[in-house]
Amino acid sequence: MTTRDGDPGADAERKMQFLFALRSHGVTDPRVLSAMEEVDRAPFIRGLFAERAYEDMPLPIACGQTISQPSVVGIMTQALKIQPRDKVLEVGTGSGYQAAILAKLARRVYTVDRHRRLVHEAREHFEALDLHNITAMTSDGTRGLPEQAPFDKIMVTAAAEDPPGPLLAQLAIGGIMVVPVGQSDAVQSLIKVTRRDTGYDYEELLPVRFVPLLEGLGQE
Template sequence: MSTGEGDGEQAERMAFILGLRQRGIRDVAVLRAMELVPRPLFVDPILRRHAYDDVALPIACGQTMSQPSLVATMTEALSVTAEHSVLEVGTGSGYHAAVLSHLAARVVTVDRYRSLVTEAQTRFEVLGLRNVTAFVGDGIQGMPGRAPFDRILVTAAAADIPMALVDQLKFGGIIVMPLGPPEEVQTLVRYEKAQSGRTRTDLMKVRFVPLVPGAAATL
């Protein structure tokens, strides 16, 4: 697995970042983080030509890799800084965790599929990302042994935010996740936890796979 790139990919990456700007992404740190992560490394080689297209792509275990503009929008909404500890529920290809690794002090990512976690770990090692740790587990339960977190990102949809995740979020922390029924249009929300209560901001309509309890028995 190589990260080597030539002039062609450098040009692709520049066009990629320009495209994100044109789609409304303004956070310079987020744009820089996405520029630093070689997206083709996370894409099935058969789909390499689409690595920098703004489209969702299939990955193993029946999951999907969100389109870059959605990754950027969710990352902007998290408002991550270099002091933050971030939990990601839904490792997938590992791409989003890799982006977050360039913004946060520590990223913990969990997925119910062992094969996805194993492949993501290999990619993190290739890129030398030492502040990302991936686990197999039940994302609905979060990672209590690594809590509390400043930020939590969930890349699967549920009817409501799991209470275990709310409990593992620091006061002043933020959760970004899609809420709504499976197989239908959902709402991406930004939830802020304060001593005085919760604040919810609806961001946009999205479609995500459902958040499923437990770790997968196979795969």
């Protein structure tokens, strides 16, 4: 994690503040903290907001989407309890920042987004970071990726009115899905879903606000 001016002292200070913000919001898993320390958020943000990359806040990206605030990224990642051999599906590639963190923890990450431009730019980031265990594609995320199912873990980075049925069906027994649930114009709840032999267990984690999960493909 490096600052734009390359000042080592400033780098160390920003990294310390960044990790402190994560811990103060409940991100305590050492593997998650290590992954988030390794993956610099700054390259995933372009334009006017690039200088705010290390602040714990969501920021706008292309196609009317957002990059989530780091503490929420950390909490969602931590809730998945990713193991080194896991196969993970992310619905909503966005900037690619979340997928890059998942790739540090899992064996294989599949990430889909409805916007071709975002997928193209995310692939460039993955290549620059030498992350070759990510497959990114333009697709309708509400349908999941049935040809690669089942998944050990599924992360949804857009809000659905209910946990999407096709995604629940693609979750392995014992697998975990983390998804924001609620109306797009109201406060949503981050839900952790665990698939059991006999059904699904639901746990509410915290209030959040995400862009809505939409069917179909975007215009760009």
